[in-house]
Amino acid sequence: MKLLLNTAHLYMIVGLIAGLYYRELTKARHFTGQSELGVVHTHVLALGMLFFLIVLAVEKQFALSAQRSLFTWFFWMYNTGLAVTVIVMTLHGTLTVLGKSSGEGIALVAGVGHILLTVGLVLFFITAGKALDAGRTPSTATAFAAQEAS
Structure with missing residues (x-):
């Protein structure tokens, strides 16, 4: 359990640093448009810190x-x-703020990252399902079966 708490804590730190980086870089470059950089902060806090707290x-x-x-x-x-x-x-966001284009390689690697996230989420639900099934005792199994039947 300590591993999960430490992981959530690490993502909190990274998320806050990402927000600071976004604010300072866009301010220094006088950038007012939209970029991927603007959502890194919330992605790390939601998909990292909050997810691992759950x-x-x-x-x-x-x-x-x-x-x-x-x-x-x-x-x-x-x-x-x-x-x-x-x-x-x-x-990708940094390149946008700096006024440079990103290549197709960035999109490819982003796709790989999203695929790995998806596989991780599927494994999480499989793990949770098996943990729930393993936690059923004969008395709770009857209650669960009756609840699922209704």
């Missing part, structure tokens, strides 16, 4: 990490996807 709460309740292999794959796949996505967004 995962922490789910872990506390349902012991996701007991599904060791699935949990490990989810954790690293999601973090890799988010890191790639955020780096590419930052690069």
Whole structure:
């Protein structure tokens, strides 16, 4: 659980730095238009910090990490996807603010980042589903079955 809290904390720091970077770069360049850089801050805070705080709460309740292999794959796949996505967004936004064009390579790498994020999310839901099923005792299984039937 400490890993999830530390991960959320790291994303909070990165998100705040991203907001500061956006503000200072656009101010220094007198940039008033739209760029990817303007949404990096919120993406990191929502998809990083908030998401991992939610995962922490789910872990506390349902012991996701007991599904060791699935949990490990989810954790690293999601973090890799988010890191790639955020780096590419930052690069693309910085180039926009500097008045330079970004190539097709940036779009390709952004796509890979989003695919990794998607795979990570799918693995999260598979892990959560297995953790929920593993947590059912005979008495709660009957209650769940009756609830799902209605």
